[in-house]
Amino acid sequence: MAIRLERCPNPECTRQYILEQFSSAFGDKKERGRIRCPYCGGSREGNAASAYRSRPLPAHFEEWTDLYLS
Numbered sequence: 001m002a003i004r005l006e007r008c009p010n011p012e013c014t015r016q017y018i019l020e021q022f023s024s025a026f027g028d029k030k031e032r033g034r035i036r037c038p039y040c041g042g043s044r045e046g047n048a049a050s051a052y053r054s055r056p057l058p059a060h061f062e063e064w065t066d067l068y069l070s
């Protein structure tokens, strides 16, 4: 399992979220290969061999990454 920060590619959203990536042995079948933004619900292609789960960042952490990592 891997966890990383992703930024939503939707130009009207662009928010960051936490993305967990699992091997496809885990997770819901329908989520396989799809990366979904927890804010706008937009999804995009990921690795078809992986399952993904995305979670919103805590608000204060989102501000922090906007300040220091953008």
Ligand SMILES: [Zn+2]
Pocket: 008, 009, 010, 013, 014, 015, 037, 038, 039, 040, 041, 042
């Ligand atoms: Zn989004």
